[in-house]
Amino acid sequence: MLRIRRTRWKFAYVVLGIALLMVLNAYVFSRVLPSPVAAVASNVLVVALYFVGTRSFRGAGEPIEPPRAWWRMTSRPTAGFVIGSLLALSVISDIAGARSAIPGYAFTNSLDAVVDSILVVLYVHSSMRLVRSPAK
Numbered sequence: 001m002l003r004i005r006r007t008r009w010k011f012a013y014v015v016l017g018i019a020l021l022m023v024l025n026a027y028v029f030s031r032v033l034p035s036p037v038a039a040v041a042s043n044v045l046v047v048a049l050y051f052v053g054t055r056s057f058r059g060a061g062e063p064i065e066p067p068r069a070w071w072r073m074t075s076r077p078t079a080g081f082v083i084g085s086l087l088a089l090s091v092i093s094d095i096a097g098a099r100s101a102i103p104g105y106a107f108t109n110s111l112d113a114v115v116d117s118i119l120v121v122l123y124v125h126s127s128m129r130l131v132r133s134p135a136k
Helices: 007-032 035-056 077-099 105-132
Strands: none
Touching (some): 007 035, 035 105, 077 105
């Protein structure tokens, strides 16, 4: 499996992933799929991008060949806490958007909030385990 170790390639992966998500949301999902299905497709892509990133990225001193433990999302606890915090802010934004009076966006924002909440739990759990048992 592909292993990404350099920061610039990790950054490129994230930027390209965001660009892909934006293009697909603007030109494919929203135009071809009905609203609820477009929201689901967009969130499936988001989860896939996070999954591939967490399985592919490797930090300094982290073994390259073996796959990461199923629970491990980052190479260091701080990174997981930062990503989890940013995702928590996204959850707050999603909830605020779901409560707005804009018809049609409540489902999308609610689904985004659920997906982001699950990612928050995964990243914080990973970081807490890394703090308890640091790498050797």
